[in-house]
Amino acid sequence: TSVDDWARSDAYHNSFLLTADAALDAALQHSTAHGLPEIAVSAAQGKFLNLLVSSIGARRILEVGTLGGYSTIWLARALPADGELITLELAEKHARVAQENIARAGLSGKVKLILGPAHESMRQIPAEPKFDFIFIDADKQGNKHYFTEAKRLVRSGGVIIVDNVVRYARVADPAYTDEAVEGVRALLAAVKDDPEVDATTIGTVGDKGYDGFMYIVRK
Numbered sequence: 001t002s003v004d005d006w007a008r009s010d011a012y013h014n015s016f017l018l019t020a021d022a023a024l025d026a027a028l029q030h031s032t033a034h035g036l037p038e039i040a041v042s043a044a045q046g047k048f049l050n051l052l053v054s055s056i057g058a059r060r061i062l063e064v065g066t067l068g069g070y071s072t073i074w075l076a077r078a079l080p081a082d083g084e085l086i087t088l089e090l091a092e093k094h095a096r097v098a099q100e101n102i103a104r105a106g107l108s109g110k111v112k113l114i115l116g117p118a119h120e121s122m123r124q125i126p127a128e129p130k131f132d133f134i135f136i137d138a139d140k141q142g143n144k145h146y147f148t149e150a151k152r153l154v155r156s157g158g159v160i161i162v163d164n165v166v167r168y169a170r171v172a173d174p175a176y177t178d179e180a181v182e183g184v185r186a187l188l189a190a191v192k193d194d195p196e197v198d199a200t201t202i203g204t205v206g207d208k209g210y211d212g213f214m215y216i217v218r219k
């Protein structure tokens, strides 16, 4: 099978399970119009994150890597009225476009964006109150550092999801040694040696290609 088949399969499933959504569609359009890269999670993945957050009854979410706020909107929509999402972004332009998209989705009251290098921003977030859910999706070479900080910030029983940990199976192929691949390998090694978490990788395939989420539970 090829990327075209995966995209067609995603579209088929989405035609049953997802409906057109003005705020999300506008967020993607606005992001593209401002030249942001098309590397947001897919619609099906966004909904998966939304359902996961609902399932665990999350009230506080931390997102590492905002881009245009597409995943932010999916995640924040699953929060209760008094819920809160903090999202971290390095690029000023991405942050500005995201704020506009988040406002258009009516979520500005729940979402706080912190501009700057995510590792620094994370280090400045106090350990209390804890987060229920953390989504890591920024520069992949930072994964291990983000994981370490996420562990400090997530509650016992809380969930950390890391995106793009399969990368067309390149992470498992020693021929690849680029920063992103090495960043995922460092994360795998850290999780393996860490008795305070349990984790699994779930491959994802669809209109965003062949990749995967790491699903980590804090003991």
Ligand code: SAM
Pocket (backbone or CB within 6 Å): 039, 040, 041, 064, 065, 066, 067, 068, 069, 070, 071, 072, 088, 089, 090, 091, 094, 116, 117, 118, 119, 137, 138, 139, 142
């Ligand atoms: N989560 C977004 C979504 O699905 O809609 C996609 C995020 S995109 C894959 C990664 C983002 O991380 C980019 O906007 C990039 O500017 C940002 N980024 C890269 N390095 C960063 C860093 N050191 N600190 C914070 N954000 C960073």
